[in-house]
Amino acid sequence: MRLRLGLLLVGIVAATSGAAAIANAGRTAPHANVPFQLVSQRVLSNGDAVRRFSNGVTIVGNPEDRVVLIRAGGKTTVRVIPAIDPRTTRQDHIFAKRYDASGRSIVSQAAAAGIPFSRISHLVASLRSHPHAQVTDSGCDSRNSTQVYWQACWIRYATSESDPNNHYGATESEATGHAKQSNDALVIGTTNHHWAGAHAQIVKWAPTSDESVGSCHTRTIGISAFGVTMGDSYQVCPDKDDISLSTHNFADAFEGVACAQRDRSAAAETIARAPTGDSLGWSYDVNTSVVDNWAGC
Numbered sequence: 550m551r552l553r554l555g556l557l558l559v560g561i562v563a564a565t566s567g568a569a570a571i572a573n574a575g576r577t578a579p580h581a582n583v584p585f586q587l588v589s590q591r592v593l594s595n596g597d598a599v600r601r602f603s604n605g606v607t608i609v610g611n612p613e614d615r616v617v618l619i620r621a622g623g624k625t626t627v628r629v630i631p632a633i634d635p636r637t638t639r640q641d642h643i644f645a646k647r648y649d650a651s652g653r654s655i656v657s658q659a660a661a662a663g664i665p666f667s668r669i670s671h672l673v674a675s676l677r678s679h680p681h682a683q684v685t686d687s688g689c690d691s692r693n694s695t696q697v698y699w700q701a702c703w704i705r706y707a708t709s710e711s712d713p714n715n716h717y718g719a720t721e722s723e724a725t726g727h728a729k730q731s732n733d734a735l736v737i738g739t740t741n742h743h744w745a746g747a748h749a750q751i752v753k754w755a756p757t758s759d760e761s762v763g764s765c766h767t768r769t770i771g772i773s774a775f776g777v778t779m780g781d782s783y784q785v786c787p788d789k790d791d792i793s794l795s796t797h798n799f800a801d802a803f804e805g806v807a808c809a810q811r812d813r814s815a816a817a818e819t820i821a822r823a824p825t826g827d828s829l830g831w832s833y834d835v836n837t838s839v840v841d842n843w844a845g846c
Contacts, residue, residue, distance in 0.1 A: 595652040599661045605695075609658040610688030617834075627690050628743075628834035631705070635685065636826050638716045641707040645683035655687045655702045662691040664700045668725045671816075672702060675721070675780045682777070683707040688833070692726070696733065696839045699726030701740055703833050708820070709776025717752075718744070718829045719777040721818040726837070728809045734843035737836070738813055739802040744821035745830035746797075753820035754799045755779075760790040772818045783814040790815070797830075808846035 586603045598612035613632035635641040659669045689702040701724035708717040724740040755770040771780035788805035803813040823829045
């Protein structure tokens with residue numbers, strides 16, 4: 550386990566509200582060196598927006614969510630900053646009711662992003678095994694560039710706790726993908742949770758440790774606390790399933806050498822708290838690193 554340092558932000562997409570959120574989603578920040586444009590958008594019947602960018606990124610979720618693209622140190626990151634930011638347990642449950650009434654789901658979001666159901670089946674199974682779980686938000690990201698295919702979905706839950714001074718947020722995610730070009734290798738693929746509120750603090754996380762592996766096998770993780778139960782099973786392959794933890798950030802990463810077309814996965818679950826009335830500052834991203842012409846491939 551190690552601490553990941555923050556990446557240099559070089560490209561920003563700012564979404565404001567409603568139709569303007571989609572219209573503004575293709576603007577790049579001044580001097581950005583990660584050029585991209587919004588090339589198409591559509592709104593689903595449940596209100597989710599499907600936004601496709603020129604660099605192969607597709608984001609599906611609330612049209613008011615902000616999207617940030619980052620490239621640094623050989624890694625490309627797609628970060629989603631959700632529009633909803635409940636600051637009390639009561640607000641959390643209000644958002645859960647709105648989500649339920651909307652008909653939104655990661656199943657429809659994944660389909661709209663071109664993500665096969667098999668890649669989110671563990672998340673769906675976890676959700677369906679806890680019928681009383683209250684989802685407040687969800688989304689899917691798909692990166693389909695010339696080099697890499699990396700797809701992820703996330704779910705946020707309302708919590709139930711008796712703490713009079715704090716409120717809690719719970720999220721889980723899974724990402725899967727591979728290098729695309731012959732002789733290329735995927736060496737890093739991550740799923741990252743950020744709780745950036747000034748007084749936010751991660752209090753539960755899974756997986757809880759790194760795992761070095763010699764052959765592929767299934768790893769099962771889970772958290773049950775503050776009225777929320779989350780669980781996931783995903784394939785861990787050589788060389789390492791690596792976690793990174795700090796007060797505000799948690800990431801799980803595949804690290805190794807996966808030659809073209811060989812899928813690798815990462816999964817994460819977190820619960821964070823902040824004083825009642827303060828922002829938890831939740832956001833989500835993935836990043837990947839691909840090496841061209843790896844000798845072993």
